[in-house]
Amino acid sequence: MKIKAKLTFGVGLLFLLILALAAVSGRYIHQLKRDTNNILVANYNTLQYSRNMLIALESIGEDTTAINTFNENLIKQQQNVTEIGEKEVTNLVMKHFSMLRNNPEDTVLISSIRGDITELMRLNMEAIEQKSNIADATAQKAIVIISVTGSLCFLIAFILLVNLPSGIANPIKELTESIKEIAAQNYKKRVHFESHNEFGDLAKSFNTMAEKLEEYSESRLDKILKGKKRIETLINNMHDPVIGIDETNKVLFANDEALKITGLEEKDLIGRQIQDIAVTNDLIRDIVKDIFRSEAGKIKSEQLKIFADGKESYFEKEILDINIIPTGETQSQFIGQVIMLRNITPFKELDLAKTNFMGTVSHEFKTPISSIQMSLQLLENKQIGNLNIEQKNLVESIKEDTLRLLRITGELLNITQVESGSIQINLQPSPINPIIEYAVHANKSAADHKKIAIDVNTDDTSIVYADSEKTAWVMTNLISNAVRYSYENSIIFVKYKKENNKIQFSVADTGQGIHPQYLTKIFERYFRVPGAKKEGTGLGLSISKEFIEAQGGEIWVDSEYGVGSTFYFTLNIAPHNMKNEEK
Numbered sequence: 056m057k058i059k060a061k062l063t064f065g066v067g068l069l070f071l072l073i074l075a076l077a078a079v080s081g082r083y084i085h086q087l088k089r090d091t092n093n094i095l096v097a098n099y100n101t102l103q104y105s106r107n108m109l110i111a112l113e114s115i116g117e118d119t120t121a122i123n124t125f126n127e128n129l130i131k132q133q134q135n136v137t138e139i140g141e142k143e144v145t146n147l148v149m150k151h152f153s154m155l156r157n158n159p160e161d162t163v164l165i166s167s168i169r170g171d172i173t174e175l176m177r178l179n180m181e182a183i184e185q186k187s188n189i190a191d192a193t194a195q196k197a198i199v200i201i202s203v204t205g206s207l208c209f210l211i212a213f214i215l216l217v218n219l220p221s222g223i224a225n226p227i228k229e230l231t232e233s234i235k236e237i238a239a240q241n242y243k244k245r246v247h248f249e250s251h252n253e254f255g256d257l258a259k260s261f262n263t264m265a266e267k268l269e270e271y272s273e274s275r276l277d278k279i280l281k282g283k284k285r286i287e288t289l290i291n292n293m294h295d296p297v298i299g300i301d302e303t304n305k306v307l308f309a310n311d312e313a314l315k316i317t318g319l320e321e322k323d324l325i326g327r328q329i330q331d332i333a334v335t336n337d338l339i340r341d342i343v344k345d346i347f348r349s350e351a352g353k354i355k356s357e358q359l360k361i362f363a364d365g366k367e368s369y370f371e372k373e374i375l376d377i378n379i380i381p382t383g384e385t386q387s388q389f390i391g392q393v394i395m396l397r398n399i400t401p402f403k404e405l406d407l408a409k410t411n412f413m414g415t416v417s418h419e420f421k422t423p424i425s426s427i428q429m430s431l432q433l434l435e436n437k438q439i440g441n442l443n444i445e446q447k448n449l450v451e452s453i454k455e456d457t458l459r460l461l462r463i464t465g466e467l468l469n470i471t472q473v474e475s476g477s478i479q480i481n482l483q484p485s486p487i488n489p490i491i492e493y494a495v496h497a498n499k500s501a502a503d504h505k506k507i508a509i510d511v512n513t514d515d516t517s518i519v520y521a522d523s524e525k526t527a528w529v530m531t532n533l534i535s536n537a538v539r540y541s542y543e544n545s546i547i548f549v550k551y552k553k554e555n556n557k558i559q560f561s562v563a564d565t566g567q568g569i570h571p572q573y574l575t576k577i578f579e580r581y582f583r584v585p586g587a588k589k590e591g592t593g594l595g596l597s598i599s600k601e602f603i604e605a606q607g608g609e610i611w612v613d614s615e616y617g618v619g620s621t622f623y624f625t626l627n628i629a630p631h632n633m634k635n636e637e638k
Contacts, residue, residue, distance in 0.1 A: 069215065072207055072211065076201065076204040079197070079201060079204060080197070083201070084197070098182050098183045098186070100131075100135050101175065102179055104128040104129075104132045105128075105175050107124065107125075107128040108128045108129060108148075108168075108172055110124075111125035111128070112169060112172070115155070116159055116160065125152065138182045144174050145175065148168060148175065151167050151168045226254040230246055233245070233265075237268065244265060245265060290310045295312060295370075295396055295398055296310065296312040296313035296317075296370070296395075297309070297310045297394070297396075298310075298313050298342070298394040299394075300391050300393075301390065301391040302390055303328075304328055304329050304346070305327070306325055307325070309324050309325065313396075315363070316338065316370075316396070317338050318336075319332070319336065319339075329343050330343065338361065341359060342394055343394070346374060359371075359372055361396075368398060368400040369399050369400050370398055370400075371397045371399050373397065374393070376392055377392060420464045424457060424460055427453070428461075431454050435450060480525065482522055483520070483521075483522075483523075484519075484520055484629035485518065485520070485521055485522075485629075487517045487518065487551060487558065488517075490523055490526050490530060491549060492513075493530075494527055495534065497535075498531065498534045498535050498538050502538050505538065505543045506543050507538055507541055507547060508545075508546045509546075510547065510548045510549065511549045512550040512551070513551075518628070519558045519626045519628060519629060520630065521608075521627070522602075525602040525605075525606065526602070526606070529610075530560070530562070532595045532596070532598070534547065534562055537562050537563075540566040541566040542565065547562065548562070548563040553628070556628055557625040559623060559624075559625045560624050563619065563621040566620065568618050569584060569614040570584070571616065574614060577596055577612055578596050578597055578600045580593065599624070603626070607627055608625045609625050610623065610624035
């Protein structure tokens with residue numbers, strides 16, 4: 056039988072039995088009420104009337120109202136005749152009462168009337184007893200029938216309670232467990248429901264689906280293995296080392312290049328925890344150190360110098376998190392990482408060649424530039440001869456171009472030091488005032504030319520722990536930029552202040568400012584704000600950043616477009632200064 060038919064039959068039968076129980080109960084209750092009313096309304100009233108007539112009969116002759124009372128109750132009795140023989144006795148009472156009204160002193164008539172009333176009471180008493188027996192029988196019958204019907208309802212309800220939930224829940228539970236097995240790729244799982252109902256049909260459909268999935272899985276296995284081999288071949292033929300680990304840091308794969316540079320064999324790497332390998336292998340330790348130090352998704356790429364291919368080689372390390380969204384879910388799940396080492400040795404060699412070329416050319420430029428400067432000094436010497444106005448203008452123009460070329464050459468030399476990693480930083484306690492004075496003096500001529508005032512806030516006693524030459528170069532570059540981009544007749548503010556254990560320098564101008572979209576690129580090499588003046592190489596701020604960071608400081612800019620810019624940098628306070636301040 057179908058589950059729907061079972062539910063309909065069981066619940067419907069229970070509903071019908073409840074209706075039958077309610078109907079039987081109502082019928083017998085109504086019958087009991089009727090029998091009770093018969094006793095109360097008919098027989099009880101007759102007894103009451105008979106009693107009143109007996110009382111009135113005793114008072115006839117003494118009470119003038121007794122005759123009327125007797126007559127009233129007799130009339131009521133005439134209207135309340137319900138039993139067999141009761142009418143004849145009532146008529147007899149009426150006959151004797153009529154005779155008594157004519158002769159109230161007749162004791163024989165009074166005695167006859169009393170006997171008639173007694174007979175009337177006897178008939179009603181017997182009727183009450185008979186009707187009481189009938190009511191008892193009805194009540195007993197009602198109890199039996201209601202009990203049987205109620206027991207039947209309880210039995211059916213109990214059977215439904217025991218069988219119906221389990222008959223529905225157990226197959227669903229079994230089917231749920233089977234679905235979980237299928238989801239876990241156990242396609243051999245089957246369900247067996249013997250009943251020919253909806254669950255039986257569902258079991259057949261489920262088993263058919265499982266068979267098809269099993270067949271599909273087995274048919275796809277060869278393709279999956281081929282795909283796996285294809286990926287492994289692709290990874291092994293990559294010229295860059297690649298190592299894959301799972302979410303527990305177990306090594307899943309490593310290509311031939313990775314095995315070559317680590318000096319490990321495949322059996323020593325695959326299937327082992329990478330942190331265990333790092334204990335005995337320095338290169339693996341350098342490669343994976345960021346995995347355990349950094350938060351997921353925040354591992355930055357870095358360059359590694361590794362001896363490979365018989366020479367020092369450069370590799371750029373990148374660690375990629377692998378996240379997937381499982382089928383049927385919405386949240387991504389972390390399943391491992393891929394460590395890639397890109398061989399950038401050819402690019403590094405080209406970059407080094409470029410740096411060496413720039414350094415050589417810049418160094419070679421200094422000699423002819425110095426010669427040009429000496430020639431200009433000789434031309435300006437009045438002992439050799441006076442120059443006319445046009446000649447003076449020409450000499451002045453050559454001098455400016457020479458200074459500009461010298462400044463560019465200096466920047467190129469500095470950038471070659473930065474790129475080659477050969478910056479020589481000489482950190483020592485240095486007074487701040489001479490550094491600022493040097494930078495201001497170096498830019499005084501350019502500032503006076505544009506009628507720009509340089510407002511300096513200095514403190515002769517302050518000492519900073521820095522390379523005074525590099526710091527002076529940075530300050531000179533910042534003031535030079537401020538003069539270049541400020542309007543005529545404006546003011547440049549050079550300040551510094553103590554902040555924690557550092558000195559914060561600032562150079563503020565009231566020029567056009569920098570557009571917000573360029574603020575993050577302003578310290579990049581060769582970057583120049585579009586539309587800015589064509590002077591400079593775009594290296595000054597980049598070199599300044601390298602110089603300041605090499606001294607353990609920071610450099611940044613705040614700018615409001617159309618209002619002006621303020622460049623800041625910080626350096627450490629000299630150690631003895633810190634001790635004095637603590638005292």
